Amino acid sequence: MKYKLLLGVYCLSLLLTAPVWTQDKVDRSKLADKVKAEFLHAWNGYKQYCWGHDDLKPLTKTCRDWYGQSILMTPVDSLDSLYLLGFKKEADATREYITKNLSFDKDISVQNFEIVIRILGGLITSYQITGDKKLLALADDLGTRLLPVFDSPTGLPYKYVNLKTGRASGNISNPAETGTLLLEFGTLSKLTNKPVYYDKAKRALVETYKRRSPLGLVGTNINVDTGKWTTTESHVSAEIDSYYEYLLKCSILFGDTECRDMWEDSIAKVHSYLADEGTDMVNPSRTGNVKVGDLWYGRVDMNTGKRTATVTGALDAFFPGVLALDGDLNRARALQDSMFKMWQAHGIEPEVYDYRIGKVVNGGYPLRPEIVESTYILYQATKDPKYLAMGKQIFEDFVKHCRHDVAYAGLKNVETKEKTDYMHSFLLAETFKYFYLLFAPDKTLDIKKVVFTTEAHPIRRTWK
Ligand code: DMJ
Numbered sequence: 001m002k003y004k005l006l007l008g009v010y011c012l013s014l015l016l017t018a019p020v021w022t023q024d025k026v027d028r029s030k031l032a033d034k035v036k037a038e039f040l041h042a043w044n045g046y047k048q049y050c051w052g053h054d055d056l057k058p059l060t061k062t063c064r065d066w067y068g069q070s071i072l073m074t075p076v077d078s079l080d081s082l083y084l085l086g087f088k089k090e091a092d093a094t095r096e097y098i099t100k101n102l103s104f105d106k107d108i109s110v111q112n113f114e115i116v117i118r119i120l121g122g123l124i125t126s127y128q129i130t131g132d133k134k135l136l137a138l139a140d141d142l143g144t145r146l147l148p149v150f151d152s153p154t155g156l157p158y159k160y161v162n163l164k165t166g167r168a169s170g171n172i173s174n175p176a177e178t179g180t181l182l183l184e185f186g187t188l189s190k191l192t193n194k195p196v197y198y199d200k201a202k203r204a205l206v207e208t209y210k211r212r213s214p215l216g217l218v219g220t221n222i223n224v225d226t227g228k229w230t231t232t233e234s235h236v237s238a239e240i241d242s243y244y245e246y247l248l249k250c251s252i253l254f255g256d257t258e259c260r261d262m263w264e265d266s267i268a269k270v271h272s273y274l275a276d277e278g279t280d281m282v283n284p285s286r287t288g289n290v291k292v293g294d295l296w297y298g299r300v301d302m303n304t305g306k307r308t309a310t311v312t313g314a315l316d317a318f319f320p321g322v323l324a325l326d327g328d329l330n331r332a333r334a335l336q337d338s339m340f341k342m343w344q345a346h347g348i349e350p351e352v353y354d355y356r357i358g359k360v361v362n363g364g365y366p367l368r369p370e371i372v373e374s375t376y377i378l379y380q381a382t383k384d385p386k387y388l389a390m391g392k393q394i395f396e397d398f399v400k401h402c403r404h405d406v407a408y409a410g411l412k413n414v415e416t417k418e419k420t421d422y423m424h425s426f427l428l429a430e431t432f433k434y435f436y437l438l439f440a441p442d443k444t445l446d447i448k449k450v451v452f453t454t455e456a457h458p459i460r461r462t463w464k
Contacts, residue, residue, distance in 0.1 A: 026388040031395065031439040034084050038298035038399060038408075039432040042423065043082075043090075046074050047406025052101070058407045059421040061085040067108035071115075072125045076122040077425035080457055083129050084445065087168075095126065099134040104142050107164040112149045112157055113177040115142070117455040118244075118425055120184045124191070125457035129453055136191060143188045143197050150200040157181070157386035160364045171225045175218045179208045179243035182250045183453045188464040198254075205250070206388060208243060209262045216269030217302040218243065233309075234302040234395050235274060237316045242454040244270065252325070253451040253461060267326070273305045277357070295334040296355045314349045314368040319347075321374035324339065324381045336378055339371050340390055346414045347397045366410035366422065367402060369430035369456065376438040378446045391438045398431075 005042035015098060046056040053063035066073060075094050082091035120142055127135035149157040156178045159170030185201035188194070213234075220239050221231035235352040236244060244266060246463050260457055274297045280325035297319060299309040317339040324332035343349040349371060352362035372394060379387035401417050402408050408427055409419040433456050437445060450458035 009212050026385065026392050026439075028388065028439045028441075031392060032436060032441075034399075035395065035432060036087075036437045038403070039081070039085055039428065039436070040087070041403070042407040042427060042432070043078065044427075045404075045421065049406065049459075050074070052097075053130045053194070055425060056407055056423045057422050058404045058409045059419060061406055064422075067106070067110060068113075069106060069108065071104070071106070071108075071110075071119060072102050073118060074425040074428065076102070076126075077118045077455065078428035079122055080125040080129055081428050081436075083126070084433060085436050086158065095130060095132060097133065099138070102138060104138070104145050104163050107162065109160045109162045109167070109169060111159060111177075112146055112161055113159075113180060115146065115215070116181050117422075117453060118429065120146075120188070121453040121455050121457040121459075122429065124184060124187050125453075125459060128460050130464065137415070139188055140192050140194075143185065143192075143438050147200060147228070148198065150204060152224045154224055154227040155200075155203040156222065156227065157204050158224055171223055172221055172230055173224050174239035175208050175219050175243035176239050178222065178224065179205045180246050181205070182246055182453050183253060183451065183459060186250065186254055187459050202256075203210060204249075205243075205246065206258070206262070206429040209266070211248070212266070212269075213302040213377055215273060215302065215305050216265060217273060217300070217305075218266075219302045229302070232302045233299050235299040235309075235316075236297050236319050237299075237311075237313055241315055241318055245318060245454055248326055249321055249451050249453075253459060263326075270297070271331075271391060273300050276307075276310060294338070296333060296338050298355070309350050309354075310356050311361055312338075313352040313362070314365060315351075315370060317342075317349065317368075317370035317374055319374070321377035324374070324377045329381060332378060332381070333376075334421075335373055336387075336390075339374065343371060343397070347409060348414045348417070350414045360415060363409065363415050364420070365402075365414050366424055367408060367427040367431055369426060369434055372431055372434040372438065373452075373456065376434045377447070379438055380442075388438065391435065395435050426455060 045058060048055040049061045050063035053070050054065045057064055075098055079091060079094055082094060120139055123135050123139040145163045148159055149161040149168050151168060152158055158168035159173050159177060161168045181201040182205050183196035189198035217234040218240060219229040219232040219234060223231050247259055247263040249268055250256050250261055275297045276298045277294060296312055298307060300307050320332045320336035342353050348365050350360040350362060351364040354361055375387050375391045407423050410422050412418045412420040450460050452458050
C-alpha cells in the first residue's frame with residue numbers, strides 16, 4: 001500500500017514537472033478547425049467595419065488607409081490564406097473585388113518594402129493559386145511603378161516611391177528593406193519574362209552584401225546614395241531580419257548559386273559574432289550539439305564585434321525557421337526553445353526582450369507570426385510532436401489575450417495585456433496561415449514544393 005502511494009506520488013510529480021508537450025496529445029484536426037473559426041472571426045470583423053479599406057482598427061471599429069486612399073492591403077495580403085484555409089467562395093468574391101477595384105494609378109508615395117511583401121507577394125501567390133491573369137497584370141503594373149526606387153547611385157533602393165510620378169525618396173534604409181525584394185520581383189520576372197525585376201532586386205541584395213564589414217556583418221541603417229552605414233549595430237532583428245532570410249531563400253527558389261555563397265558566408269559570421277551561448281554548451285559547431293534552450297542571438301557592433309546588447313524579440317523568432325530550412329536542426333531546436341521561453345515568460349512574446357536578465361524592454365505585441373512560422377517549419381522538418389504541443393500552447397495564449405469582440409487586436413503591453421487599436425494585415429496573411437498549416441493535414445500544402453516569402457506567401461517554382 002505504502003509502495004503504491006509512493007509510486008503514485010512519483011508519477012504525479014513526473015507529470016507536473018514534465019514539459020508541456022508530453023502532457024497531452026494534440027488533436028490536430030480540432031485545432032485546425034478552431035484556427036479556421038478564429039480566422040473567420042478576424043476576417044469578418046475587417047469586412048463588417050472596413051471592407052474596401054486597408055486595415056481595421058478593432059477597438060474603435062474604424063479603418064486605416066496607409067496613404068489616405070486604399071490599396072486594399074488586407075484583402076490582397078489575405079487572399080491566399082482564404083484559399084489555403086478552404087474558404088473558396090469567400091476567396092473568389094474577394095478576388096473579383098480586387099481585380100475590379102484595385103488600381104495603382106495613384107499619386108501616393110509608398111514604402112517599397114511593405115508594398116512588395118504584402119501586395120506584390122500577395123498578388124503573385126494568388127495568381128499562382130488561381131491562374132487569374134488579372135492578378136498577374138496587377139502585379140506587373142505594380143512592379144513597373146515600383147522600379148524607379150532602384151535608381152540610386154548605388155543600386156540600393158530608396159525607401160519610398162510615388163506610384164504615379166515615379167519620384168523616389170528616403171535615402172536612409174536598412175538591409176531588410178534593401179534585401180527583401182528578390183523572391184517577389186524575381187518571381188515576377190519569371191512569370192512575365194521581364195528580367196528587369198530580377199536584375200534590379202538581385203543587384204540591391206548584392207550591393208547590401210558587398211557593404212558588409214571586414215567581420216562579415218551588416219549594420220542596421222545605410223545611406224543608399226553613398227552606400228555608407230549610418231548605424232552599425234548588427235543583429236537578426238527589425239531592419240535586418242529578412243535580409244538573411246532572402247539570402248537563403250533566393251538560392252532555394254531560383255537555384256541562384258551566388259545567393260547560396262552569400263548565405264553560407266553570412267550565416268557563418270552571424271553564428272560567430274551574434275550567437276550568445278551558454279557557457280556549458282558542448283561543441284558549438286555547425287554540426288555539434290547545442291545545449292537546448294541555451295542559445296540566443298544578440299547584438300554587436302558590425303566593425304568591432306563588441307557586444308552592444310543582449311536583446312532579442314518577437315521578430316527574431318523567424319530565425320529558428322530559417323535555420324531549420326537550412327538543415328541546421330541543432331541550432332534551430334535550441335533557439336526555438338529559447339524563443340518559447342520568451343513567449344512563456346508572459347504568455348505572449350514582447351517586441352524586445354533582454355534574455356540575460358529575462359526582462360521586457362518593449363512590451364508591444366502587434367500580432368506577429370514569426371514564432372508560429374518557426375514552430376510550423378520545425379514541425380515539418382522534424383515531425384517531433386513537441387512542436388504541435390508548443391503551437392497549441394501559443395495558439396491558446398494568442399486567442400486568450402488578443403481576441404476582441406470585433407476581430408483581433410495587438411497588445412500594447414504583454415505584461416498588462418492591454419490591447420492596442422490595430423490589426424495588421426499580416427495577422428491574416430501570416431499568423432493564422434502558419435497556425436493552420438501547423439495543425440492541418442500535411443497534404444494541405446507540400447512544404448517542399450514552395451518557398452514562403454517573408455509575408456508567408458508561398459511561391460511555387462513553375463519555371464525551368
Ligand atoms: C511582416 O510584415 C513580415 O513578416 C516582415 O518580414 C516582418 N514583419 C511582419 C510580421 O511581423
